[in-house]
Amino acid sequence: MADPTKEESTAAQETAAAQDPTAQQNAQILALLHSLFGESTFSDVSEPYGLLTVTTKREHIHGIVAGLQQDETLKFHFLTTMCGINYPENLNQELGMIYHLHSLVHNVRLRIKIFFPVADPVVPTLSDIYAAANWMEREAYDFYGVIFTGHPNLRRILNVDDMDYFPMRKQYPVEDGTREDKTDLFFGR
Amino acid sequence: MHYAPSTEHQAPIQMAVNDALAGTHKITEEAREQQGGQLVPTLNDFSQELTTLNLGPTHPATHGIFQNILQMDGERIISGVPTIGYIHRAFEKIAERRPFYQITPLTDRMNYCSSPINNMGWHMTVEKLLGVTVPKRAQYIRVIMMELARIADHLICNSILGVDTGAFTGFLYVFQEREKIYEIYEEVCGSRLTTNMGRVGGMERDLTPVAIDKLRTWLKEFPTVMKEFEAMFNRNRIFMDRVVNVGPITAEKALNYGFTGPNLRAAGVDYDVRVMNPYSSYEDFEFDIPVGTNGDTYDRFMVRNEEIWQSLRIINQALDRLPDGPFHADAPHYYLPTKEAVYKNMEALIYHFKIIMGEIDAPVGEVYHSVEGGNGELGFYLVSDGGRTPYRLHFRRPCFIYYQAYSEMVVGTSLSDAIVILSSMNVIAGELDA
Numbered sequence: 001m002a003d004p005t006k007e008e009s010t011a012a013q014e015t016a017a018a019q020d021p022t023a024q025q026n027a028q029i030l031a032l033l034h035s036l037f038g039e040s041t042f043s044d045v046s047e048p049y050g051l052l053t054v055t056t057k058r059e060h061i062h063g064i065v066a067g068l069q070q071d072e073t074l075k076f077h078f079l080t081t082m083c084g085i086n087y088p089e090n091l092n093q094e095l096g097m098i099y100h101l102h103s104l105v106h107n108v109r110l111r112i113k114i115f116f117p118v119a120d121p122v123v124p125t126l127s128d129i130y131a132a133a134n135w136m137e138r139e140a141y142d143f144y145g146v147i148f149t150g151h152p153n154l155r156r157i158l159n160v161d162d163m164d165y166f167p168m169r170k171q172y173p174v175e176d177g178t179r180e181d182k183t184d185l186f187f188g189r
Numbered sequence: 190m191h192y193a194p195s196t197e198h199q200a201p202i203q204m205a206v207n208d209a210l211a212g213t214h215k216i217t218e219e220a221r222e223q224q225g226g227q228l229v230p231t232l233n234d235f236s237q238e239l240t241t242l243n244l245g246p247t248h249p250a251t252h253g254i255f256q257n258i259l260q261m262d263g264e265r266i267i268s269g270v271p272t273i274g275y276i277h278r279a280f281e282k283i284a285e286r287r288p289f290y291q292i293t294p295l296t297d298r299m300n301y302c303s304s305p306i307n308n309m310g311w312h313m314t315v316e317k318l319l320g321v322t323v324p325k326r327a328q329y330i331r332v333i334m335m336e337l338a339r340i341a342d343h344l345i346c347n348s349i350l351g352v353d354t355g356a357f358t359g360f361l362y363v364f365q366e367r368e369k370i371y372e373i374y375e376e377v378c379g380s381r382l383t384t385n386m387g388r389v390g391g392m393e394r395d396l397t398p399v400a401i402d403k404l405r406t407w408l409k410e411f412p413t414v415m416k417e418f419e420a421m422f423n424r425n426r427i428f429m430d431r432v433v434n435v436g437p438i439t440a441e442k443a444l445n446y447g448f449t450g451p452n453l454r455a456a457g458v459d460y461d462v463r464v465m466n467p468y469s470s471y472e473d474f475e476f477d478i479p480v481g482t483n484g485d486t487y488d489r490f491m492v493r494n495e496e497i498w499q500s501l502r503i504i505n506q507a508l509d510r511l512p513d514g515p516f517h518a519d520a521p522h523y524y525l526p527t528k529e530a531v532y533k534n535m536e537a538l539i540y541h542f543k544i545i546m547g548e549i550d551a552p553v554g555e556v557y558h559s560v561e562g563g564n565g566e567l568g569f570y571l572v573s574d575g576g577r578t579p580y581r582l583h584f585r586r587p588c589f590i591y592y593q594a595y596s597e598m599v600v601g602t603s604l605s606d607a608i609v610i611l612s613s614m615n616v617i618a619g620e621l622d623a
Contacts, residue, residue, distance in 0.1 A: 048555050050319060077444055080559075081568055081590070083583035100557060100585075102445075104458070107465050109557070134448030135593045143281070144219070158274035158622060167282060168352040 084144035094118035143168035253618030288547030303342035303563035310560035327391035338349035342563030388522035391517025436610035449563030456484030
């Protein structure tokens, strides 16, 4: 990786880490993540508001979450929440899943993101690792149509069973498209 | 035949129940093979004499709209299949179209037993995104209101648990006090149940002398009632027989199921967001986190009772040390100006207009903020793309996550125990379904 910009940003991160305890902790976790799962597994590392955020590929997500649960150093034992997200403009990365893990022992949180094409929304289930993932995944399926392979009971959970679309996708706006009084012509939005 | 209802048996039984509901009253060959050739009991298997019981969706004992299709062998529950979503209102979708201040009323309607906590949690999330620092006085007022809400929430849960075990009196005793809490809310923000309290940046108005007066009177009177309530239940033999060792859950299992709040603490894990990730100056106060040992209904009840006392401690400390100063942040872009200022001051008029029309852009970013809600870690995951509304807003609703364990917890218990477990878990339909 002879990318000068990347080196610069790592150096900048290191100086920031020296000053801020949260950043220091996050840098340690990131180093551990890299040593456990390999550096190439993660991309787009950032720390919005002090919460370490990494992006990975869907092939790795099950292994990472299982590994983090078993890891004796990090002890990410707790799946706080997960949710889907939809970016229609990102070609072949339209859908995403965002996982929040929490290490109750060290009181650190970790956010893991994966993105995948809307045409092939298949993600391995985490319900074999965390019982809590069962309904969270059903919710993500219900809202975004993400298919979780290996899920024991992947049915809609909040919406009616015979709904034939996935309502949280951005292609379904909230307001009725035929209404003129709600358009924001005057405010340029 | 003796059933050993365990997790590996559950899935085929659930399938069998689903098939039965769909009208196919047959045991499939696959299901039989999964059971190691054993017969799977289904609805029409008269040799087993199983009954299907539809508990809910509108059953007075479930205190909300949830359905559980229970398969019962006499009084004993073999399996339960929960159906939720009866009051789903698509809050996450609606929130993508609303300016930030218009999302507060949506949060009211999640855990409607402790709306102020939801409101403040949402305000704090937006403040974190905007980088607004709230003055100490506003933080203390928030703490007071949030702890009042926690007391109201726990009072409802514990007293309803009493009602479900046949003790109606305690419920009436403490509901009078809950009414007084609502009067304090009314004095602070004008409404009672769905409070819409506070603003992004602080409180909408300062605590009035009347509010402080009401609060002080209530703080004096409430402990007597609470002691009476505890005297009625804590060592009551009839009550204890109904709740001790009913619906226990181990700490490992509770963590695996994503339990938070009093339910997790009853299982012996001292995880409390107020202590682990202090927000709104919780680090200034001294209080204890009660934990249980068994994670059974009795522990959940006792943990909630003790938390009420701890909340009282926090309120007393916050009220005694209430700092002087402004009750909202100096953030004119985000904090709605007063009506007088709008009439007299040009800038205030502009900001009023811009905020009300939702013309204030938020910075790009993503924030996860969590508060200790009435029944667990209430999280807000906000993704902002820089527009007037969130790009994505996800609520981590504690009920939704831990209610999954219910169908496992009721297996092997009796119907009356199932009702007691449900009330002691404090599942609020509004929060469950969002």
